[in-house]
Amino acid sequence: MKLKLIISTFILCFACVVFANEEECETTEDSFASNLAKEVGIPNCYTNMNLMMAKRGRTEKLCDECRQDFESRYPDRINSLSKSEIQARVFKASIEDYKKNLISNLVSVVRMRGLPPTGNNFDKSIKACQAPKQADLIANCSSPAAKALLSNTELFNKMQEAAANEVAKLVSPNPDFTPIPILLKHEKPSCAFPEKDVLFLYSLATEKAFSPTLIETLSSLDFKRFNSTFDIFQQNFENSQINLAEVYEGMKSHPVLSTKIGSPQEFLTFIKNIPRPLNENSLHQALYTKEHGEKIDQSIASNCTESLNTFKEAICNEQFENGNINLESFDNLSKISSLKLDPSSDELAASPDLLQANIEILRLCKTSFPEKAKNISELLNGITPGMDEIFKSQNLEKFSQDKFVQDIGKTQELVCSPEGKKACEENSQSFACQIYKGYENSKKKGTLEYSLANSSNKEVNTLLRHMIGDSSSIAPQTKVVLVEAGILPQSDGTMVAQADIPERQPGYFSKPSTNSAPAPVQKTTIASQPARASRNSQNSSPRQELYNPGAYYENHLASQMPDFSDLLDESDKNLRNVQDEIMRRLSGLPNQRPTSSAQAKQIARDSLKSKGISNSSLESALASRMMATSPSATSNSIPTGSADMFDGERKEVASTSTETAAEKYKKDGMNRALADMYGARQSAGGAGASAGARANGRSPASGPGDAESEKPLSTVALSVPADPRVSLHQVFAEKLNKNDPEAQMLKVLVTSRKNFILQIGQVNFRVVFDKASQMNILLDSGDKDEAQRIRPQLEIFINRLRSI
Amino acid sequence: MKQMLCLLLLLSSAWVFAEEECDETPSKIKPLLEVANAAAKSGCPNATGLTSLCMAITSGAKDSSGKYDFAYQKIIMEASCVTSSDSEASIGRKVNTMWKTFEERLVCETASFDVIKGNILKYAVSKRFEDFLFDAAMMWKVNLNRIDPSDGRTVLDYVKKELDKYKGTPSEKTLKSYYDMLKSSGAKHKSEL
Numbered sequence: 001m002k003l004k005l006i007i008s009t010f011i012l013c014f015a016c017v018v019f020a021n022e023e024e025c026e027t028t029e030d031s032f033a034s035n036l037a038k039e040v041g042i043p044n045c046y047t048n049m050n051l052m053m054a055k056r057g058r059t060e061k062l063c064d065e066c067r068q069d070f071e072s073r074y075p076d077r078i079n080s081l082s083k084s085e086i087q088a089r090v091f092k093a094s095i096e097d098y099k100k101n102l103i104s105n106l107v108s109v110v111r112m113r114g115l116p117p118t119g120n121n122f123d124k125s126i127k128a129c130q131a132p133k134q135a136d137l138i139a140n141c142s143s144p145a146a147k148a149l150l151s152n153t154e155l156f157n158k159m160q161e162a163a164a165n166e167v168a169k170l171v172s173p174n175p176d177f178t179p180i181p182i183l184l185k186h187e188k189p190s191c192a193f194p195e196k197d198v199l200f201l202y203s204l205a206t207e208k209a210f211s212p213t214l215i216e217t218l219s220s221l222d223f224k225r226f227n228s229t230f231d232i233f234q235q236n237f238e239n240s241q242i243n244l245a246e247v248y249e250g251m252k253s254h255p256v257l258s259t260k261i262g263s264p265q266e267f268l269t270f271i272k273n274i275p276r277p278l279n280e281n282s283l284h285q286a287l288y289t290k291e292h293g294e295k296i297d298q299s300i301a302s303n304c305t306e307s308l309n310t311f312k313e314a315i316c317n318e319q320f321e322n323g324n325i326n327l328e329s330f331d332n333l334s335k336i337s338s339l340k341l342d343p344s345s346d347e348l349a350a351s352p353d354l355l356q357a358n359i360e361i362l363r364l365c366k367t368s369f370p371e372k373a374k375n376i377s378e379l380l381n382g383i384t385p386g387m388d389e390i391f392k393s394q395n396l397e398k399f400s401q402d403k404f405v406q407d408i409g410k411t412q413e414l415v416c417s418p419e420g421k422k423a424c425e426e427n428s429q430s431f432a433c434q435i436y437k438g439y440e441n442s443k444k445k446g447t448l449e450y451s452l453a454n455s456s457n458k459e460v461n462t463l464l465r466h467m468i469g470d471s472s473s474i475a476p477q478t479k480v481v482l483v484e485a486g487i488l489p490q491s492d493g494t495m496v497a498q499a500d501i502p503e504r505q506p507g508y509f510s511k512p513s514t515n516s517a518p519a520p521v522q523k524t525t526i527a528s529q530p531a532r533a534s535r536n537s538q539n540s541s542p543r544q545e546l547y548n549p550g551a552y553y554e555n556h557l558a559s560q561m562p563d564f565s566d567l568l569d570e571s572d573k574n575l576r577n578v579q580d581e582i583m584r585r586l587s588g589l590p591n592q593r594p595t596s597s598a599q600a601k602q603i604a605r606d607s608l609k610s611k612g613i614s615n616s617s618l619e620s621a622l623a624s625r626m627m628a629t630s631p632s633a634t635s636n637s638i639p640t641g642s643a644d645m646f647d648g649e650r651k652e653v654a655s656t657s658t659e660t661a662a663e664k665y666k667k668d669g670m671n672r673a674l675a676d677m678y679g680a681r682q683s684a685g686g687a688g689a690s691a692g693a694r695a696n697g698r699s700p701a702s703g704p705g706d707a708e709s710e711k712p713l714s715t716v717a718l719s720v721p722a723d724p725r726v727s728l729h730q731v732f733a734e735k736l737n738k739n740d741p742e743a744q745m746l747k748v749l750v751t752s753r754k755n756f757i758l759q760i761g762q763v764n765f766r767v768v769f770d771k772a773s774q775m776n777i778l779l780d781s782g783d784k785d786e787a788q789r790i791r792p793q794l795e796i797f798i799n800r801l802r803s804i
Numbered sequence: 805m806k807q808m809l810c811l812l813l814l815l816s817s818a819w820v821f822a823e824e825e826c827d828e829t830p831s832k833i834k835p836l837l838e839v840a841n842a843a844a845k846s847g848c849p850n851a852t853g854l855t856s857l858c859m860a861i862t863s864g865a866k867d868s869s870g871k872y873d874f875a876y877q878k879i880i881m882e883a884s885c886v887t888s889s890d891s892e893a894s895i896g897r898k899v900n901t902m903w904k905t906f907e908e909r910l911v912c913e914t915a916s917f918d919v920i921k922g923n924i925l926k927y928a929v930s931k932r933f934e935d936f937l938f939d940a941a942m943m944w945k946v947n948l949n950r951i952d953p954s955d956g957r958t959v960l961d962y963v964k965k966e967l968d969k970y971k972g973t974p975s976e977k978t979l980k981s982y983y984d985m986l987k988s989s990g991a992k993h994k995s996e997l
Contacts, residue, residue, distance in 0.1 A: 202915065205915065227868035228865065228868050230856075230859065230860070230863055230865040230868075230875060231868060233856065233859060234853070234856040234859065234860075234875075237855075237856075238852060238853065238855045238856060239855070243913060243914065244855060244856050244858065244859040245858035245859040245861070245862045245912055245913075245914050246913070246914040246915060248859045248862055248863055249862045249914050249915070249916055250915075252862075252863070401970070401973055401975050402932050402975060402978075405975070406916060406931065406932075407916075410916045410917060410918045410930060411915050411916050413918045414915060414916075414917070414918045414920075415915075417918065419919075419920050419954060419955070420920070422920075423913075423920045423954075430913070430915070431914065431915035432914075432915040435915055
């Protein structure tokens with residue numbers, strides 16, 4: 001009896017143990033569903049996990065449990081969206097995708113702003129990435145429903161506003177600046193580490209990671225062995241000391257390297273072509289070349305074209321017009337739904353919007369979903385080509401913030417944190433440590449980082465300006481940042497000069513060539529200046545120039561600047577600041593010299609004005625000094641308007657092995673000016689109109705076969721007050737608002753797409769149209785600086801005229 | 805009566821014992837670790853490919869062999885010696901064994917990750933790479949409660965910290981969904997351990 005009792009007790013206990021065990025563990029197995037049911041009561045099928053499960057073909061929870069429960073609670077709420085609702089949602093989803101691509105492109109471009117130039121003018125990107133014009137989009141769209149949706153002007157203003165906000169957020173020297181409070185930049189201003197510095201310091205750290213050893217190892221690999229760049233690193237550096245994730249992250253975000261990791265062949269060929277012997281300069285030489293500049297240009301242009309075409313193709317077609325959009329497709333549904341709501345479990349079916357989102361998601365269950373599941377990833381890939389996997393399914397706001405966090409925010413926090421500084425002591429080669437050191441250097445005059453942090457890239461700024469488009473609807477605080485950064489023009493149409501430094505000159509990182517031809521253009525007289533003469537030695541090593549460029553800038557360029565101290569009252573702080581202001585403005589000019597006395601006067605006037613001083617005699621004295629100490633202002637300035645500039649191929653001022661860095665810089669300055677002209681010529685060449693300026697200041701010769709080129713162009717004059725203090729923006733706005741006859745005439749010409757000469761004061765612009773009806777405004781004759789002042793506002797004005 | 809009392813006593817001790825099992829006390833981990841150690845000696849699981857796991861998360865790279873969706877899945881499966889004949893439960897067990905064996909190595913350190921040598925789950929949160937999180941927490945059910953020495957936090961603490969930081973911003977909802985998913989998969993705050 002006792003034995004029986006013991007056995008039965010044991011059996012019972014065993015059963016209890018098993019039962020208890022199973023039950024407990026089952027709760028864990030499906031604890032999400034249980035918790036959901038317990039905590040919320042009303043099921044929300046629109047959660048990340050359900051979506052993720054569904055994406056992998058596991059729809060049981062979504063389609064069975066959720067749907068059953070859902071339908072039992074809301075049987076009468078399941079209905080269909082109307083045609084117009086569908087159209088509106090698809091339209092919005094397409095706009096969001098377009099903006100995401102725009103932001104990605106903007107960040108890529110801003111990254112280049114703090115780096116040495118690649119010698120490219122980004123002419124392709126400027127054309128392809130120019131903010132789309134509402135009128136053009138409407139005109140080229142076949143769907144009346146889409147046209148009606150596109151007529152919303154606010155939509156376009158918001159797009160430009162979003163672009164401007166994004167750029168301002170990144171380029172502001174103030175780390176606390178944020179144009180939209182909701183897009184919190186970081187937790188607290190834990191350290192003054194501007195975003196723009198994070199971007200370029202990160203790129204410099206990436207370059208440093210490519211040690212000669214790493215380059216040599218990569219060079220020995222055969223690309224045929226690999227399917228992707230990821231495979232190259234995975235298979236060859238598993239046991240190395242290299243932090244693979246760090247190097248890979250760095251390459252992905254580096255403006256040039258990122259264009260080289262598309263395929264193993266491309267990447268390894270690039271690595272093999274890095275000039276030998278390998279040293280700290282080798283990678284720079286390979287990276288910052290015109291060839292790569294063109295590649296970046298092409299890549300940005302393709303991205304812009306692709307995203308605009310994707311947008312247009314999504315809405316300007318028959319299917320959209322008929323409302324015949326495949327809503328069974330998972331990606332469309334989730335994209336449309338996510339416009340209103342994010343998948344989350346904390347808003348469980350608590351609002352009508354969430355109910356609707358659930359209804360839409362549950363519609364998926366009506367189809368044989370698992371079969372379709374396989375295609376979902378492919379579909380998602382197709383919608384936002386080239387975009388990071390992680391960002392693809394996000395809505396615009398979340399994308400914008402997450403992108404910022406990934407690109408900058410986390411790095412900023414790490415570098416600013418005590419842990420980051422401590423880790424730097426342990427591993428000085430880590431990127432965080434390199435960035436931290438770079439940041440410390442950026443505060444010290446005489447370092448590469450200081451020079452890069454305190455200057456910017458003119459070509460990149462121009463591209464950003466075009467990408468932002470019309471700046472009239474941009475918030476004032478955002479505009480101030482962009483104006484100060486030299487991206488948008490000031491109210492008088494002039495640009496705030498950005499420091500121009502040797503590192504930004506094309507070819508700065510190139511090897512001095514011993515076989516260079518003699519300079520084809522006039523030599524500068526700068527070489528004769530005593531300050532540089534002392535350094536005019538063959539022993540001046542490129543390395544020394546590279547790693548001490550700030551000192552070079554301080555010692556040499558500053559010494560080329562005129563001295564005004566005797567004209568200014570040293571006791572007056574404001575007057576002392578005038579000298580700095582003049583220097584700043586001069587540093588942005590080719591050769592750091594005014595090309596005419598009018599320009600010198602203007603610089604003097606503006607510099608005084610910026611310090612709240614109005615003194616015409618002092619203005620004249622400062623201008624005279626600028627001209628007196630400017631031997632290059634007459635005989636040695638870049639000869640703008642010279643026929644040589646535009647005829648034939650671009651001629652570069654060659655560098656020689658014996659020249660000093662200052663001479664090289666000077667020549668590079670010329671090359672840069674030539675490149676500008678060449679860019680203009682190329683641009684006009686596309687229009688079939690040669691940009692060759694004629695001595696008579698009239699119409700240029702056009703491209704071959706262009707009948708119009710043979711006859712002189714008609715000239716239209718636009719009256720604008722000569723006083724540079726008058727805001728061009730206001731003048732043009734008045735012409736638009738008051739239906740000015742000149743504006744009317746101009747409108748006729750631009751809408752008929754006829755090439756013509758536009759005369760404004762002493763400056764003649766040539767307005768030409770290419771085969772794609774793209775308008776180009778080129779300097780025909782007159783003062784180049786005055787033209788630069790007028791041109792941005794003029795472009796806006798004419799574009800507005802075209803769109804009215 | 806005595807018999808009844810005896811039965812109750814046994815039942816309650818069985819219940820206590822069962823709870824311990826599901827709470828993953830050392831008594832449960834011990835045999836697993838033994839298995840893991842034995843397996844490690846036989847070359848399985850192996851850590852060879854794990855060095856590139858962080859890179860796979862950073863890049864979101866697809867599996868170039870086409871066998872899996874993502875490169876990280878291939879790395880984890882190979883390190884865990886998963887074969888095509890393994891059932892879902894068996895995959896989970898093998899991945900768990902691998903995870904426990906090499907947990908110290910499953911850390912990432914990059915300039916865009918704000919934890920020094922932080923565990924890979926935090927890295928995935930930081931990168932907002934929910935596919936990896938989903939697999940780790942829901943499919944493989946790996947240990948979610950490692951505390952990193954550098955920040956003294958579990959992954960749930962880290963998500964909470966991120967949530968506090970991004971409160972009121974578009975990232976809040978994403979982070980909240982991570983929080984819910986991790987919590988429902990057994991993740992705990994340091995204070996709860």
